[in-house]
Amino acid sequence: MTLLIDRRVINGSKIDGKLADDMTKAGLDRIRSCIQCGTCTGSCPAGRRTAYRTRQLIRKALLGLREEVLSDPNLWLCSTCGTCTERCPRKIDVTEAILYLRNLSCQAGYMRPEHQGVSHKLIETGHAVPIDDPKWSKMREELGLDPLPPTVHSYPKAVKEIQHIIKQTGFDKLVNYKESKKDGKT
Ligand code: SF4
Ligand code: SF4
Incomplete structure (x- = not known):
């Protein structure tokens, strides 16, 4: 029996590789160099008391889980304090990336x-x-x-x-x- 793996789907969510491309075009090209170190999550004051996980959000965006990222209410828990951007070892402007994803979220009709x-x-x-x-x-x-x-x-x-x-x-x-x-x- 041949086992087929659909690489366009992760855990039932469709992959949209264009999301990372869109972020790159918007000037967030460094996001592709994320090493998933978790410094952003570890530094995040919003994540201390909520389910918001910055590293996870970046990973999902890079994987192309567009709908999952854009419809996630946790996306709105970031206070845009900039600590993640200051501390990211890959010099990724994480805060700008979150703001960009929020813009896409609003355009997709997920505005709170x-x-x-x-x-x-x-x-x-x-x-x-x-x-x-x-x-x-x-x-x-x-x-x-x-x-x-x-x-x-x-x-x-x-x-x-x-x-x-x-x-x-x-x-x-x-x-x-x-x-x-x-x-x-x-
Ligand atoms: S701190 Fe930077 S490199 Fe580390 S997980 Fe967050 S975005 Fe990726
Ligand atoms: S800018 Fe947002 S994601 Fe980054 S540390 Fe501050 S609250 Fe967390």
Whole structure:
């Protein structure tokens, strides 16, 4: 009997060799030199208290387990502190690699609802975290600051400009703005 091994599949997940190529083209070519030493995982403050394992993520990305990597909620546990990048013996910009994978994850429709909510705030107010409670303005004054920062809060007409830019770049579609509005989720 001939035993056939399908090298396009690992543990039931399809291999997409293009993922490593995409990362290389995006300037993350050093990622191919990863020796799986685990320094990134060992240094990672996010991995200390969660199931997030940086080394594993890099390995899966290199193996081409695209869907598994992009749909993994652990991808969002990285705080982008940069420690892994500082300590990687192969000088891989691990943090940038994670940010790149997050971008792909959003484009593939795996954006977290919380992140969508923050993006919707940005579209509506020009701030991801707006001053939407008078107590914040009061606290600013107590600290000797103007009640509102010199941003769209002080120049409300600029919100329209931000919304124009967001529309032109397609960011509203990426974060499912209109559809979620229709659904009454925001
Ligand atoms: S520290 Fe660098 S070489 Fe080591 S596993 Fe992490 S990415 Fe790979
Ligand atoms: S940048 Fe992210 S993956 Fe790297 S050490 Fe910090 S939290 Fe961990």
